[in-house]
Amino acid sequence: MYDVIVIGAGWCGLVAAKTYLQVCPEAKLLIVDGDSSIGGTWSEDRLYPHLVAEAHHGLFEFSDLPMRKDSALPDGRIPSKAVHDYLVEYATKFQLTDRLRLNTWVENIRREPISPTDKGSQHWVITVAGTEGQLQAKKIIIASGLTSEPLIPALPGREKFEGEVLHSKSLGHPQTVDRISDSSIRHAVVYGGSKSAFDAVYLLLRAGKTVDWVIREGGGGPSMMTPLSVLGQPSFRLNNSRILGLLSPNPFETPNESSWWRRLIHLNAGRWAQFFIVAFWRIMAWLLQRPWGYDASPNGKQLKPMLGLDSLFWSPATLGVMTHPELWDEIHSGERVKIHRQTIQGLGSGKRVMLGNGHEFSADLVVCATGWHARHSFFAPDDQLTVGLPSETSFDPKSQIKWNDLQLNADRDILEELPILQQCPISPPPLRCEDDYHLYRSIAPSSETPSHERSIAFVGFLRTAGAPIVYEAQSLWAAAYLTGTLEVPETAHREREVARTNAWIRRRYICGRKVPFALFDFLPYVDMLYRDLGINPRRKPNVVAETCGLYQPRDFRGVVCEWQARQRGKEKRSH
Incomplete structure (x- = not known):
């Protein structure tokens, strides 16, 4: 053992x-x-x-x-x-x-x-x-x-589809690399709007393929991709200073142990404090989005973050760094890649891919850059x-009542503690404990x-x-x-703290x-x-x-x- x-x-x-x-x-x-x-x-x-x-x-x-x-x-x-x-x-x-x-x-x-x-x-x-x-x-x-x-969405008709369907996780397999380089793969579909989708599109274009890039109209939309550098510094480094943490309302200090800054800016924040926080994050979002010129092409408009300048703070989709900024030239030209804000309705006989708006096209390969199972x-x-x-499965009735109460109380308390979270543009959906x-x-x-x-x-x-x-x-x-x-607190304290953190995550990050x-x-x-x-x-x-x-x-x-x-x-x- x-x-x-x-x-x-x-x-x-x-x-x-x-x-x-x-x-x-x-x-x-x-x-x-x-x-x-x-x-x-x-x-x-x-x-x-x-x-x-x-x-x-x-x-x-x-x-x-x-x-x-x-x-x-x-x-x-x-x-x-x-x-x-x-x-x-x-x-x-x-x-x-x-x-x-x-x-x-x-x-x-x-x-x-x-x-x-x-x-x-x-x-x-x-x-x-x-x-x-x-x-x-x-x-x-x-x-x-x-x-x-890997999470691969249900694609009705997949059993009749004569092309290949794979998850972006498989792009590194030697067999996949060989297949993508094969001349029989001419046209591909990439499904998803995250960083992995950007990488998959770039890989396929570099391999000489044409791409239909499908990002479903629901969900959080495409990821907000930050440039390699901003204000002369690598963009990824911005997050490794305390400045962003100081201006991001978070629950990792209890009200009793809060610093003067947190009490001033976040706890029971007034109108001017909230205005300052919102303005800071919108300016940061503008700096990070400006290089891409979304409105310069029909494709670019399809990649606009869902909440515009509020996308950085509320993060409706995961964020990413644009590690291959030259991809934007291909995106804006639209010659080899076309972007659709639709859902794949299903796959058909032969190599047909059908979208929710009735549009169809053929594809030799479908890459699902659709994330991961939470199970x-x-x-x-x-x-x-x-x-x-x-x-x-469900908790036993007693535990379910306990966690539902903890969840409701924590949500109320976190909104009172960090009132800016009341401005979240998309309210959390009902959630099982x-x-x-x-x-x-x-x-x-x-x-x-x-x-x-x-x-x-x-x-x-x-x-x-x-x-x-x-x-x-x-x-x-x-x-x-x-x-x-x-030393850790007793069970009741740990449970309250967990409920508080979960309530904050739901309110803070879409x-x-x-x-x-x-x-x-x-x-x-x-x-x-x-x-x-x-x-x-x-x-x-x-x-x-x-x-x-x-x-x-x-x-x-x-x-x-x-x-x-x-x-x-x-x-x-x-x-």
């Missing part, structure tokens, strides 16, 4: 495993992943030509291993192969490769007694697809993230609720039962723009939690109504985690640098050692 099994070998899984081993060097730990190589989103089978990371060099690395400068392009962009190679280097440096078990697809996870005679002692049993054997562990860390299971199918539906994940994530700090089950006590944690279940910084903080918090060295988001608020979130751990999250030498300076992963170098030193000090004082 393993002490810990980490599920996922991408960014989240590798740093979770490394951190746990740093805290408990003697732990018997295993990392499992269904891919044939490490990397998760950046595994070899998910890399395709021209794929580039959005983060600038220096921001897409962990604190204790800088990425080599020669890995990046001259303008600081990072090719996908360099990201994969970096993660391989990380796993090698911290001796994780011997603990890896790849090509291991987790089929089911459940909690069972260790022996029939000892019902009180339980462990985790993991069933692996294609094998009769099972893995057993005292504790597990779920680090599979929110981009693991977590390796847990049974009832177990999903037990560990804090969304589920199609079972559709929420019930994870305290987005890491630990809020309502943990005695049989699960401190035996499961989640890393990477909050989408942010500061992934490595967030994952390192979550990993240390999870290790401290699982080893029993982190795109966060599917999966949890904290796009501009990741530094306040990280501050909260480090405060829990007793670590100073303010890493800059003075107030100006702290407020306006660029935060990079390297600023948090040594936090695990700091926490360990603090724990040793606590132990000495207790003796």
